[in-house]
Amino acid sequence: MKYDSILDVIGETPLVRVAPDVHGLRNIDLYAKLEMLNPFGSVKDRPAWNMAREGLSQAVERGDSIVELSSGNTAKALAVIAAMHGLPFKSVTNRMKVPEIKDLLLLLGAEIEELPGQTECLDPTDTEDPLTRMYRMLTEEGSGYLHTDQYFNPRNLDAHRGGTAPEIVKDLGGRGPDIFIACVGTAGSSTGVAGVLREHNPAVSVVGLVAHKSDFIPGIRNIDEVNEVGLFDPANYDTIESVTAQEAIDGMLTLNRRCGMLGGPTGGAAYFGAVRHLKEIDETLTERRTAVFIVCDRVESYMSYVRQRRPELLRQPPRADSVDTLTDAEAAAAVSVDVAAAREWIERDRPLVVDLRGSFAYSALHIADSVNIVDEIFDELVRGGLPFGSSRPVLLVCPVGEKSARYAALLAKLGHRDARSLRGGVVAWRDAGAPLVRD
Numbered sequence: 001m002k003y004d005s006i007l008d009v010i011g012e013t014p015l016v017r018v019a020p021d022v023h024g025l026r027n028i029d030l031y032a033k034l035e036m037l038n039p040f041g042s043v044k045d046r047p048a049w050n051m052a053r054e055g056l057s058q059a060v061e062r063g064d065s066i067v068e069l070s071s072g073n074t075a076k077a078l079a080v081i082a083a084m085h086g087l088p089f090k091s092v093t094n095r096m097k098v099p100e101i102k103d104l105l106l107l108l109g110a111e112i113e114e115l116p117g118q119t120e121c122l123d124p125t126d127t128e129d130p131l132t133r134m135y136r137m138l139t140e141e142g143s144g145y146l147h148t149d150q151y152f153n154p155r156n157l158d159a160h161r162g163g164t165a166p167e168i169v170k171d172l173g174g175r176g177p178d179i180f181i182a183c184v185g186t187a188g189s190s191t192g193v194a195g196v197l198r199e200h201n202p203a204v205s206v207v208g209l210v211a212h213k214s215d216f217i218p219g220i221r222n223i224d225e226v227n228e229v230g231l232f233d234p235a236n237y238d239t240i241e242s243v244t245a246q247e248a249i250d251g252m253l254t255l256n257r258r259c260g261m262l263g264g265p266t267g268g269a270a271y272f273g274a275v276r277h278l279k280e281i282d283e284t285l286t287e288r289r290t291a292v293f294i295v296c297d298r299v300e301s302y303m304s305y306v307r308q309r310r311p312e313l314l315r316q317p318p319r320a321d322s323v324d325t326l327t328d329a330e331a332a333a334a335v336s337v338d339v340a341a342a343r344e345w346i347e348r349d350r351p352l353v354v355d356l357r358g359s360f361a362y363s364a365l366h367i368a369d370s371v372n373i374v375d376e377i378f379d380e381l382v383r384g385g386l387p388f389g390s391s392r393p394v395l396l397v398c399p400v401g402e403k404s405a406r407y408a409a410l411l412a413k414l415g416h417r418d419a420r421s422l423r424g425g426v427v428a429w430r431d432a433g434a435p436l437v438r439d
């Protein structure tokens with residue numbers, strides 16, 4: 001096949017059947033839409049190009065920068081598109097969680113601006129988080145930015161309405177699938193595809209997949225965050241189900257090893273969530289059904305993600321001492337204290353207060369005399385054993401008290417005698433009007 005530009009290669013991705021002996025479903029044909037085969041590597045190539053192309057010639061004329069709030073695949077595709085057109089690209093994000101993607105963005109010439117989110121609790125008197133402020137600035141006329149705005153831009157949906165969905169319908173002979181399963185990030189792909197599928201088959205059932213509470217699966221929202229997304233409309237889905245990071249890796253391994261599809265953890269989550277959902281209905285079916293899920297991107301960028309969660313897969317010793325490997329019972333054993341009890345305890349026993357938030361949020365406001373050890377670094381420290389004496393009282397603090405509870409449970413498991421978590425985190429502390437100091 002011959003093309004004039006790599007941008008013309010975006011789309012027309014294959015729909016490949018998963019062998020029945022792999023998924024074990026008796027009455028359902030399951031197909032993978034291989035969006036990882038787009039030229040820049042993901043499902044986001046389509047919206048990135050569709051959103052950027054609109055204002056591109058004007059941006060080139062004015063020398064504007066392309067900018068997007070993304071730390072992953074949208075940023076990657078936009079970084080390439082910007083570089084191809086001689087424009088700077090800036091990625092504005094919360095903390096970057098996938099180091100390989102960060103490195104790739106830098107390699108492509110992107111500028112990365114990492115800002116803390118509102119949940120990191122910067123300033124109690126400020127109702128607007130830095131991302132929101134940045135967002136407003138980007139959208140102002142004459143800002144010098146072409147802001148592609150993936151969380152609100154209808155061209156994100158249109159990329160899938162005009163491309164991904166009709167391709168699926170055509171490949172399935174004109175009617176489309178009976179069940180469609182997709183992970184939800186901006187909700188662009190799931191919403192855009194589902195709308196068109198319903199036009200062809202009003203009975204299609206749409207399953208949206210999100211990450212399990214306080215779990216991280218690259219590119220998608222967790223169950224608590226999904227309602228914050230501008231393009232997300234719960235009415236678009238027949239059901240929303242969650243997948244854990246471990247399940248996503250299990251699904252990924254099946255795709256990689258048994259299907260020969262080198263999808264990443266989010267594609268793995270889609271496969272795992274699809275098969276789990278379909279198994280529930282498979283036995284009740286009296287007619288054959290067809291289901292489609294999306295494999296959004298490739299595995300290669302996620303080696304550190306896998307190493308952190310399943311080191312044995314990379315022939316490394318298992319991480320017994322990690323928050324990721326705590327059992328539910330171990331996690332439930334965490335000692336949490338509310339703000340009043342924490343204040344009393346600090347006053348009386350002077351525990352070491354460890355703030356696990358990012359350094360930006362910490363330096364803006366924190367509990368007096370606390371130390372800042374960002375959770376990823378704390379994780380590394382704990383991997384080497386207890387970072388302080390086992391009888392030294394420790395109060396762990398994070399944005400909303402979920403992460404700190406897991407670390408308190410982990411310290412207890414390692415033999416620490418008095419590690420407690422601040423219930424509700426800095427947000428609860430702030431809401432209770434307790435004092436915070438600034439560096």
Ligand SMILES: Cc1ncc(COP(=O)(O)O)c(C=O)c1O
Binds near residue numbers: 267
């Ligand atoms: C790896 C990956 N999978 C899935 C998605 C979800 O796609 P959407 O934003 O269309 O909901 C994204 C979005 O960034 C992603 O990066």
